[in-house]
Structure formats: C-alpha cells, structure tokens
Amino acid sequence: MLQAQLQVQRADDRYRGGDPPAGIDTRHAFSFSGHYDPDNTGFGLLVACNEERLAPGAGFAEHPHRDLEIVSWVLEGELTHEDSTGRTTTVRPGELQRLSAGSGVRHVERNAGGAPLRFLQMWLVPGVFGRRPEYEVVRDGTVGKGYALPGTDARLSVHRPRAGERVTLPPAPFCYLHAVAGRLTISGAESATLAPGDAARLRRGPEPLDPWGPTVTTVTAEENAEFLLWEMGGEPTYG
CATH class of the missing domain: 2.60.120.10 (Jelly Rolls)
Known part of the structure; x- marks a missing residue:
C-alpha cells in the first residue's frame, strides 16, 4: 500500500x-x-x-x-x-x-x-x-x-517558523513545499533537509488517509525560516 x-x-x-x-x-x-x-x-x-x-x-x-x-x-x-x-x-x-x-x-x-x-x-x-x-x-x-x-482544489499558505518550531503538514494527497529562507528538516516516512530554493514534493495515498498514522509528516525549522506550501486534492481532470 x-x-x-x-x-x-x-x-x-x-x-x-x-x-x-x-x-x-x-x-x-x-x-x-x-x-x-x-x-x-x-x-x-x-x-x-x-x-x-x-x-x-x-x-x-x-x-x-x-x-x-x-x-x-x-x-x-x-x-x-x-x-x-x-x-x-x-x-x-x-x-x-x-x-x-x-x-x-x-x-x-x-x-x-x-x-x-x-x-x-x-x-x-x-x-x-x-x-x-x-x-x-x-x-x-x-x-x-x-x-x-x-x-480549484488547491490551497496555498506561507509559514515562518522560528528556530526549533515544528509545522505538521496537512494530510492532502499532494503537498508541494518551496523553501524561501532558512534550513528545514522534513520528517516522516522519509526525511530530508532543505535549504533556500529547494523544494519537496510529498504524495500520499490511497485514500482514506489517517492524518495521525504513518503518513504524518512534519517540518522543523533548524533556524528562523520561511516556506510556501501548496496542498492539493488531486491531479488535473480534462474533458
């Protein structure tokens, strides 16, 4: 799964x-x-x-x-x-x-x-x-x-966590994070560290999703930081 x-x-x-x-x-x-x-x-x-x-x-x-x-x-x-x-x-x-x-x-x-x-x-x-x-x-x-x-089924938010603060990403099927400033650590089923200009794409599925289950992902600011986050419910539908 x-x-x-x-x-x-x-x-x-x-x-x-x-x-x-x-x-x-x-x-x-x-x-x-x-x-x-x-x-x-x-x-x-x-x-x-x-x-x-x-x-x-x-x-x-x-x-x-x-x-x-x-x-x-x-x-x-x-x-x-x-x-x-x-x-x-x-x-x-x-x-x-x-x-x-x-x-x-x-x-x-x-x-x-x-x-x-x-x-x-x-x-x-x-x-x-x-x-x-x-x-x-x-x-x-x-x-x-x-x-x-x-x-659309898309929502944009800007986050400015202080050093040591943590942000829990929403349980959306598609999350796109763009690091603007500071260093960030993504932790979940997989982990990564982001520097300014880096981006992370997190895809989850299949639905239904348990927001507190194994797919929960957090972003921790290693220093004062800023990032943009798109959360999207699906992919394009044509026709």
Missing part, C-alpha cells in the same frame, strides 16, 4: 532559462518552454513553479495566457503588472498576485524599480475552463492563514 512518497528538488538542479543578456534569470521546477522532461511535467495541479529574477528595467513583454491560474509571490523588490483590461498594479514582498486567465488575457510583467526583483510564479490547472478572467492581490495576513485558490 502506498503511504507517502517524498521527492526533493535542489535549487541547483532546476533548469536555468530566461534571457540573461536582457536581465531575466529563471529557474524552472518543471518542464517549461524549450525545456521538456517527460517525467517532470507537473505535480498535482501545479504545472510550473518558476523563480524569476529580473534586473531593474527588465521584464516580460506583453504575452497571452488562457485557462491557467497564475499565482505570483514576491520575495524581494517590486513587480509591476499590466494586463489587457487596462489594470496596472505593483506587487510587493509578502503580497500574492492571482491572475485567472480563463477565456484569455494578455499581460506584461516587469521590474520598474531601481532594485533587483525576485519572485515565484506558479501555474496551476483550473477547475473550470473558459471562465471570465479574474485578477486580485492578496495581502500577507490572508496567505498566512491559508489561501484557497478559487475554483
């Missing part, structure tokens, strides 16, 4: 992309654009987790999206967003940006400030296709308590 499977991806193992001469440095967690790995196309509903680093003045020219949930979390600097609805916003550290592309939207993302910009951009498969596009910026307090991505 499958209880839990833990897979760790080190920061240095991510595929490096972007356009360095243009000030764009991207580290991809999954197959993306010109990089294709048939064994690494997604996890749960998550199909992209890119760490984007933009030099001052650099950015992505206007481009289209359709039927994607695009979630951005700013780590440092300021992200300027413009889209085809005429909206322009600036997203800062500790703020979450959600763009539900739905039936189609075009947008621009750039670093309009004078300091380097670093942010995570995560793409998820929507629960319903062809919806009207939506956009929102969510403040840190909401994400800290857990942010349910509308129309």
